[in-house]
Amino acid sequence: MIDSSHTNPDPINPNQISHAQMEHLKNLARLELSAAETSALEGDLNKMVGYFQQLSELDTTGVAELPRPIELVNIFRTDEVGPMFSSQQAMDLAVESEDGFYKVPRVIE
Amino acid sequence: MLGMFEPVIGLEIHLHLSTQSKIFSSCATNYYGSEANTHTDPLTLGLPGTLPTLNAEAVEKALMFGLALNCEVEGFTQFHRKNYYYPDAPKNYQISQYDRPICREGFVMVDGERIGITRAHLEDDAGKLVHPGYAPYSLLDLNRAGMPLIEMVTEPEIKSAEQARVFLGMIRSIAQALGISDANPEEGKMRCDVNISVRRPGEALGTKVEVKNLNSFRSVALAIEFETARQSKILEGGGKITQDTMGWDDGGQKTYLMRTKEGEADYRYFPEPDLPPLMITAEMVAKVRAKMPELPAQKLERYLSLGIKESDAQSLSMSVSLSRVLDSALQGYTGAGQNLVNWLLGDVSGYLAGRELELEKSKLEPAHLRGLVQLIDAGTLSGKMAKELLLEVMEGADPHALVLERGLAVISDPVVIAAAIDEVMQADPATVEKAKTNPKAVNALFGPIMKKLGGKAKPELVREILNSKLEG
Numbered sequence: 001m002i003d004s005s006h007t008n009p010d011p012i013n014p015n016q017i018s019h020a021q022m023e024h025l026k027n028l029a030r031l032e033l034s035a036a037e038t039s040a041l042e043g044d045l046n047k048m049v050g051y052f053q054q055l056s057e058l059d060t061t062g063v064a065e066l067p068r069p070i071e072l073v074n075i076f077r078t079d080e081v082g083p084m085f086s087s088q089q090a091m092d093l094a095v096e097s098e099d100g101f102y103k104v105p106r107v108i109e
Numbered sequence: 110m111l112g113m114f115e116p117v118i119g120l121e122i123h124l125h126l127s128t129q130s131k132i133f134s135s136c137a138t139n140y141y142g143s144e145a146n147t148h149t150d151p152l153t154l155g156l157p158g159t160l161p162t163l164n165a166e167a168v169e170k171a172l173m174f175g176l177a178l179n180c181e182v183e184g185f186t187q188f189h190r191k192n193y194y195y196p197d198a199p200k201n202y203q204i205s206q207y208d209r210p211i212c213r214e215g216f217v218m219v220d221g222e223r224i225g226i227t228r229a230h231l232e233d234d235a236g237k238l239v240h241p242g243y244a245p246y247s248l249l250d251l252n253r254a255g256m257p258l259i260e261m262v263t264e265p266e267i268k269s270a271e272q273a274r275v276f277l278g279m280i281r282s283i284a285q286a287l288g289i290s291d292a293n294p295e296e297g298k299m300r301c302d303v304n305i306s307v308r309r310p311g312e313a314l315g316t317k318v319e320v321k322n323l324n325s326f327r328s329v330a331l332a333i334e335f336e337t338a339r340q341s342k343i344l345e346g347g348g349k350i351t352q353d354t355m356g357w358d359d360g361g362q363k364t365y366l367m368r369t370k371e372g373e374a375d376y377r378y379f380p381e382p383d384l385p386p387l388m389i390t391a392e393m394v395a396k397v398r399a400k401m402p403e404l405p406a407q408k409l410e411r412y413l414s415l416g417i418k419e420s421d422a423q424s425l426s427m428s429v430s431l432s433r434v435l436d437s438a439l440q441g442y443t444g445a446g447q448n449l450v451n452w453l454l455g456d457v458s459g460y461l462a463g464r465e466l467e468l469e470k471s472k473l474e475p476a477h478l479r480g481l482v483q484l485i486d487a488g489t490l491s492g493k494m495a496k497e498l499l500l501e502v503m504e505g506a507d508p509h510a511l512v513l514e515r516g517l518a519v520i521s522d523p524v525v526i527a528a529a530i531d532e533v534m535q536a537d538p539a540t541v542e543k544a545k546t547n548p549k550a551v552n553a554l555f556g557p558i559m560k561k562l563g564g565k566a567k568p569e570l571v572r573e574i575l576n577s578k579l580e581g
Binding site: 028070080082083086098103109 | 128129130134136137144145148149150154155156159162163164165166167168187192193194195196210238239240244245246247249250251375377380384385386387388492498
């Protein structure tokens with residue numbers, strides 16, 4: 001839920017994410033947001049960016065990389081074929097379909 | 110003067126890895142020719158709650174490919190999410206690799222020149238969209254989604270369209286020799302994007318343009334030639350190159366503007382939280398290395414050491430099917446290897462080309478090819494007889510059995526040959542007289558003699574006896 005009352009600019013460094021960047025992000029994420037929602041999100045994102053800036057002030061020289069919090073590596077699946085959907089099963093999940101294909105908005109580069 | 114500019118080319122090559130199941134799920138990969146969306150499962154469709162599981166075989170094949178390209182493969186590697194919204198990717202992201210690819214910093218030698226390999230990484234393929242002309246919508250088939258891909262990227266070190274073509278051929282033959290990919294552009298199992306810029310010799314790199322949608326080696330070469338000319342002309346006229354993504358129009362044989370390139374940041378890469386990273390150990394690499402079959406470059410050296418002509422050795426080493434048949438035919442063959450090669454690249458290839466057949470799909474047994482050549486070496490069959498038998502040998506017949514069954518064998522009995530010569534000479538005394546003084550007229554006798562012997566006599570022997578008779 002987006003709290004539209006929450007429009008406080010970031011206390012650490014305001015305007016880290018510009019309005020133009022916000023519009024660009026909305027487009028990349030394919031989000032349709034009202035002006036109030038946009039401004040609330042902008043505030044939240046700026047807070048996060050500020051937090052990361054704080055973190056990056058830490059001196060991590062000599063600290064080993066921790067790619068994941070859980071130390072799991074090399075988990076594999078054997079190359080074997082399992083069950084698959086029939087055309088009917090795959091189409092049952094579709095909003096719209098045609099001849100076994102999913103119907104999607106027209107996209108042509 | 111367009112000739113003042115030289116192209117600088119880098120290639121991005123995608124190969125479908127030939128695994129049984131997809132890269133992150135147990136969905137089968139043999140979808141080619143199947144009904145749309147029948148090679149799908151919950152993960153392929155990007156259904157909520159599904160989790161990827163990494164196919165061990167895809168990793169092994171990627172490692173093998175990396176080793177063949179002289180890459181660094183040991184150590185840490187991980188997957189990243191590449192986020193974008195497009196109907197061909199139902200997850201709304203591609204699982205790819207970003208800063209820590211599985212293969213790094215290798216090279217391939219192309220005709221004595223070193224082409225650097227920047228990286229090769231694993232990722233999943235997207236689905237296939239079709240855009241029917243009759244409708245305002247697109248249709249999506251997700252059979253291809255989740256196919257294991259390896260994407261390799263070269264350094265901008267390729268200098269011409271021809272070198273790019275040779276390089277692609279080499280990558281394909283390496284992939285096929287290793288058995289990691291069919292590398293078949295016609296089935297979309299090998300795709301290529303070209304990065305190309307031009308500069309005056311000695312200058313810094315120019316602004317590059319990316320050309321996509323290249324589905325044959327020929328299109329790659331044509332696109333490079335087209336772009337070199339287009340960019341040179343712009344720079345010559347005082348213009349500037351913009352960093353665009355172009356498509357290739359195969360019909361019109363020209364590039365066209367697709368879109369202005371998105372920035373990398375737009376993909377919002379982040380480490381894939383659903384897949385643990387990999388730590389490729391020296392033991393894992395050693396195991397893969399032990400399984401590696403002979404590479405084209407090693408084959409080439411072996412063939413050259415057998416005294417096979419260089420041009421022949423080149424084409425044989427690049428072809429998995431030809432070299433497989435040759436290597437098997439060479440087993441236990443004590444004659445000159447070139448004898449086998451001449452038949453394989455000559456009459457056998459001619460037979461296949463004439464019927465649009467592939468060698469693997471013909472019924473030729475390598476042992477039968479060896480047998481045929483041994484029969485010629487031994488003088489049992491003439492070249493002409495062998496050519497006639499080849500038609501049946503290509504259908505799976507054993508040449509030794511055919512020779513026994515039909516009593517075929519070269520006539521090498523001088524008495525039989527002399528008798529035939531006498532007959533022809535007696536029938537045509539005029540030509541005999543001419544032949545005694547004019548060596549060219551000898552052929553007028555030779556032809557009918559060979560015909561009388563049913564083409565089964567050794568030509569050298571016939572000539573020898575004929576000449577001695579004419580002299581005597």
